[in-house]
Amino acid sequence: MPSDPHEQPRPDRVDMVDLFAGPGGLDVAARWLGLSVHGFEWDRNACATRSAAGLNYRPHDVRDFGPDTAPNAWILAGGPPCQTFTVAGSGAGRKALDEVVSYVVRMGHGEDVSADLETLKDERTGLVLEPLRWALAANRRREPYRVIVLEQVPAVLPIWQEMGAILEKIGYRVRCGVLRTEQFGVPQTRRRAILIASLEGERELPVPTHRPYRKGVERTAGDSDLLPWETMGAALNRGYDFHVISNYGTGGDPKLRGRRHSREPSATITGKVSRNKIVDGTGLDTPRFSLPEAGRLQTFPLDYPWSGNDIAQQIGNAIPPVLALHVLSAALGKQVSHEDARKVVDRPWIDTRDFPPLDHFARTGQLFV
Known part of the structure; x- marks a missing residue:
């Protein structure tokens, strides 16, 4: 594909590489934290939104790239396509779960499983292995990512756990689990399987700021140390x-x-x-x-500049940025307050260029000066 003269040249170095970046869920959270990001996304509709939002937008297929051909970064993040693993999807990924886990084990032993992936019923299923390919390739070139953050639907948790075991063998501290979005101030019930890995010390999954939603239970019921869920x-x-x-x-x-x-x-x-x-x-x-x-x-x-076609699908496929904000922060050893999270959501999107650099957040744990 010829280069787009309207897009900025690919940078040599960024803070974070975001695989399967979509319209920008993880990118938005990273921007809130003052991180620079280069996202890889192949869907042209999602790329149209990325363009309007001021994010890099030339379509890319992550399978055509790796650490040697991407901008240098110290964070690797990604949310592979979930359609074959989600209950509402085809189910091909869930049916092939044991097979995919076996591929993870083989990759940990240094095997190339690319030919086997071609036998999967739906090629999207194999994309869940791309972050591990990137992580192992970076480690082989002795420039490992210092932090790794992955998210997917809960059915993928066994894959994250097996990946975590491999990452631990090469020096990472890893945590995996399923988080509920409403427990982090998202006005929506949604569950996501999360993996965070760090070479910079022990890390924990983010601590909930809100109570879990229960049908028929009042918002004020439950742990008084947690906020009521958002409506x-x-x-x-x-x-x-x-x-x-x-x-x-x-x-x-x-x-x-x-x-x-x-x-x-x-x-x-x-x-x-x-x-x-x-x-x-x-x-x-x-x-x-x-x-x-x-x-x-x-x-x-609210003013995020959704563009292109299939916008509803773009929105539905994205990780909620506030959840991503909490997860990224936890991977960096910090905890974001709900007050700061609300402030960034309520700010006009274009104002994110005025956010303080990451070193301010690293020192203070606050998003605002």
Whole structure:
């Protein structure tokens, strides 16, 4: 592909390389922390949003690159495509889970499994191994990434755990687990399998700032040291109460539609978010979620410049930036307050160029001077 004269040249060095960068979930969090990022993303629609947001946007396939051909960086991050592993997807990845785990083991022994990946039913399944390929290649060239952060749907946790065992053998301190987004101030229930690895000392997964959501349980119930979970109503500020009636049926029954009140977190935002019906307190239809509103429920800034086609899918595929903010911070040995997280979400996106450099955050643990 010829180079795009409108995009800035690829830098020689950045703080973070983001594999499968999408429209910018991890990039947004990194920008909030004052980190420079180079993202690899092949989808042209996501690249259109990246362009509008001031992120690098030339389409790339991570399989064509590695540490030798990417900008030098000290953080490796990524969220491989989840469609074959998620419950709502094809299921090809979940069916091949044991096979993929065996490939991880072989890669740890120095084997090239690229030919085996071609036999997988869906090629997207094998992309989950790309971060390990990059990490091992960087280690072989004696320029290892000092920090690694990976995220995926919960079904991928066994793969992260096996990768973690391999990373520990080459000197990393590793933590894996499943985090709930509403426990980090995201007005949405969503679960993500997280891996953080560091060469710079022991690290822990981020500590929740909010209580877990339970259907029928009051926000104020539970651990008094944690904040109540965030609500759709507060995030969107529509000015009236509403109910969201899900496009999906509960337990596989299409007649049993999930239902959430605006005083609750949203259900998981997916690429089908526009199909969810919204009614007011009297049962009358009200406007469905706009794309900016769907992005805000994912904790993107309300003015984030979504562009290209399939925007709902872009939004649904992204990691919520506030969750990414907490995870990246934990990987750096810091904890972000909910107050700072709210401030960055509520700021206009363009203002992120005014954020303090990372050394301020490293010294103080605060996002603001």
